[in-house]
Amino acid sequence: MTALTAKVADSAPSPGASHPRRRGAELTLLAGAVLVSVLGHLYAGVATSGRIPEQSARYAAGLAVAALLAHLAVRLFAPYADPLVLPIAVLLNGLGLVLIRRLDLTTPGHAAADAQLLWSGLGVVLFVLVLVVLRDHRVLQRYAYLSVVAALTLMLVPVFFPAVNGAHIWVRFAGLSFQPGEFAKILLAVFFATYLAANRTALALTGRRIRRLRLRLLPGRVLGPILAIWLLSVGVLVLERDLGTSLLFFGLFVIMLFTATGRIGWIAVGLLLAGLGAYAVGTFEPHVHSRVEDWLNPFASIERGQGPGQLAQSLFAFGAGGLLGAGLGHGRSFLIGFAAKSDFILATAGEELGLAGVTAILALYALLVARGFRAGLALRDPFGRLLATGLASIVALQVFVIAGGVTGLIPLTGMAMPFLAQGGSSVVTNWIIVALLVRLSDSARRPGAGPEPDPWARTRTRSTRTRGTRTRTDIRPPEPEATA
C-alpha cells in the first residue's frame, strides 16, 4: 500500500525512454494472470473432488480467449495504454471465477460460475466495444446530460420490480436479473466529470466568502443542478434500500467535487452531513439499524442462542484462514450461507487463501486504483482528469465499502466486490470502467500531446532524488530538467 503512494508520487520520466508502448509486457502479465487463474481452478477442483474438473479446458480456453481478445483490442485501439490495468482486471476476474466455481461445489443445484463466465465474456466484449467506439474520451462530454437522464432512469426502473432480499435494486427479465444501478455509477461519474470540468473555475473562485468560518460558499447557480441530481440519486437509492451504492455515490460526489474545486471545507461539511444522515438512517430505518447492531456486536445472535449471523460467520471464515489460509477447496466458508458467492466472496478468499491471499487481492485493487489516479495525473484535460479520478475512486470506494463490511470494519451494506463477486451487472460494469481507464491512460501516454498545463514543481524535485532506482514505465513525457 505504501508502494501506491510511491508510485503516484514518483512519476518522473526516465531519460531516453520515450513513450514505450509496453504491449509485450502486458501480454506476458496477461499470460501470468490466466495461468494463475487456471491453476487455481485446477487446485480447487483436485482439492474438493480429487480429480481435475471436467470444465477445466473450457474454463482455461474461455479465459485465455477473452484475455487475448482484450489484449488485441488494446494493441489496436489503445496502443499506449497502461500495461498493468488489463492484466489486473483479468486476474481479479479469473480469481473470482475460481472462488465462485469452488463455492458451487458446496451448493449443488445453485451453480453460478457458468453464468458468471458468460457475464465476464460479455464484459470483455463490452471492453472491446468501448475501446473500438470511444477513440477519444473527451467525446463523452457531449453526452453528459444524456448520461444523467439515463442514470436516473436506470436507478428508477427497479422500483417497479419486486424487492429481492429487502432491496429494490433488481430487474428480472427473461430469466436474467441485473442491477441497473451498477451502470448508473459510470454514467454519473461521466456527468460529474463533465459538469465539474466545465464549471470548476466558477466553483473554485466565485461565491460568497464567510470570513469568520474561513469558508467560501459555492455559488448556488453552479452547485444547484449537481446537488439536485446527487440528492435525487441518493434519494432513489435510499428508497430502494441500496445503501452501499448510496454510500458509493456520496463518496464519489465528494471526491470529484474536491478534485475540481480543492475546497477542503466542503469535504468537512459533506462528511458531517453524511455522518448525520447515516446516524439518522441507522437509528430510524429498521433494516439499516439491524446492520448497525450487527456491526457493533457481531456475536449478539450467538449470545441470544440463535446461532451466528452472517457477519459472525464471515469473521469466522477470515479467522479460520489465518496467515496462509486453508487452501483452495479446503475452507468451510459455505457456512456463511446466503450471499457467500456475492457480497461475502472475500470471506472465502480470506479462509482459503489466508491473509497472504487477501493482501495480494487488496494489492491488486490498490494497483488498479493507483494506475487510474496515475492516468488522471498524467492527463491534460480537466474532464479526463476528473473522470479518471472518479473511476479510480469508484473502485477504491467499492472495495472499501464491501470489504470493510464483511470484515466488520464498517456496517455491512450490500455491494459487489469488483470482479470477484458473483453478479453479472457488476462484472460488466467493472469491465467498462477498466475500458475507460485503459482509454484514459492511452490518452495520457500518447506521444505528441501538448505540454502539461499544470505546474508540477513537487514532482521535479522528487525525480532528481529517485532517478537512480527507477525501473518502471513512465506516464509523462520527459521534462527538460530530467534530460539535462
Added chain:
Amino acid sequence: MIRYIRWCAYFCVLLLAALQVNLVRIQVWEAAALDANPANKRGAVERYARPRGDILVDGRPVTGSRDSRQLLRYERTYRDGPLYAPVTGFSSQTYGTSFLERAEDDVLAGTAPALAAFPLWHDLARSRPAGGRAVTTVRAGVQSAAYAGLAGKRGAVAALEPATGRILALVSSPSYDPGELSGTGSAVEDAWARLNADPDRPMLNRALRETYPPGSTFKIVTAAAALDAGVVTDVDAPTRTPDPYLLPGTRTPLPNASTGCEDASMAEAVQWSCNTVMARIGVRVGLRGMVEAAERFGFNDSGLRVPAWVSRSNFDTDMSPDQLALSAIGQFNTTATPLQMAMVAAAVANGGEIARPRLVERTTRRDGTQVKGGVRGSLGRAMNPATALRLQELMVKVVDEGTGRNAAVPGAVVGGKTGTAQHGVGNAGIPYAWFIGWARAEDAPVPAVAVAVVVEDAAARRGDISGNGAAAPIARAVMQAALSADRYPAP
C-alpha cells in the same frame, strides 16, 4: 487540480490501508478467539469430515463410522454397544466424548501429531492423517462372560492381568448403547434425556466411577498391613479376640456374621470372614499403619488414569479408634471402585507389586503401524513378597474351604475373598455383594487374572453368604474365560 488528485489518491490508500490493518486484526490477532468461538462450526465439521478411527478388542473393531451425508458427516457406530460401553464410552456429535473415546480422542480423530509420518508434508499439503486406532487390552471372551454374569443385575466387574496391569474386562450393568448418542437431532437429545433420567443410571460406568463400601474384601488390605507391620507374625496363632468385640472407646458391640470367630487366628478370620478379629487387628496396626497400607494399594489416589480417569477410592486419614475398627473391615466411610478392589487382588496375585492398570495396548495408524505402545508401569509395592505369598494361601483357603467356594475353577488355583458391604443409614439397606479373587492355571507359574465383582442390592440376609452366592459365580465365569483366553492369546 493535480494536488487534489494526489490527495484523493492518498485518501484511497488510507481506505485500503484501513482494510489491511483490520484484516490483520481478524486473521492474526483475533483468529484464535474466532476459531474457539463455540458457535463456529468449523472445528466440528472438520472433526467429523472423515471416518473416526476405531477401537479394537481382540483385533476386531468394536466401533465403526457411518456416513450421515450431513454437515457433520461421519457418525460413530458401535458393535455390541452396551457390552463395550464402559470401555469405549461414547463419541457424540452433540455431547462430546467419554472414556476411551475421550482419552484417545486425538488419535481416533486424527489430530495427534504422532499420527503424521511426515508432519511437514501434512502441513504443506494441508491434509490431515486418517484417524488412528486404539487397540485395547480387553479380551472379548472375558468381557462377554462378565457381561452375561451381570445380566439383569446392577453391578460391575473389573478384571486385570496381575503381572502386566492389562484390563481384561470392564463391565457395568445395566448398560446402554452409546450409538444412540452419536449423531445430532432430537432422537439423540431424547436418548440423552432418557438415559440420564433412568433410575438405574445406565450411563454410569460402575467399574471405574462408582465407589462402594468394600466390606469384607477390604480385610485383605488389613491383613497385609498387619503382616507387613509385624502386628501379626503367625497367621495361625490365636488372636485372643472376644466375640462380640466392643468397639474401642464405645459400648457398641461388633458382631460376626459367622460362628467360631472367638479367639480365631488371622487365617481363620480371613477364611470365615471374622469381623471381630480383623477389626481388632486393624486397631492394633493403628491409624497411620492402616492409612499407609491402604494408600500403597491405591486408595486416596485421585490421579489414576487407565487412560480414562478413575474415581478416588477412600480410606479416611483422620478417624477415632472405633471408626478405624469399622474401616478395617471395609465399613464406616471406606469406599472403593471395583477396579481398586481388582488391584488389591492383583497385588496379592503378583507378589505384592501392583502393575499400573491400563486399557490401551497400543495406538496405531490406520494401516496398523504402531504410534505408541502401551508400557507396563508400576504403582509400586503394596506389600512384601512374603506377605503376598501368605495372603495367597489364605485366599486359596477361602475358595477351597471357606466362604467363597462358588468361585472354584476346575484345573486352576483360585484365591478369593467374599464381601458383603453395609448399605444405607444404620445398615438398613440391602448390602452389596462383593467378590475379589485371582486364578492361576495349575500348570502356569503366575496367576493370569485378578477380578473384582460387585453386585448391588443382592438379596441376602446374612453377610458373607451373598458374596459367595451372588458375586462369586460371576467371578468364576470371568476367571474361567480369562484362563481359557490365556491359552489362545489375542493377536
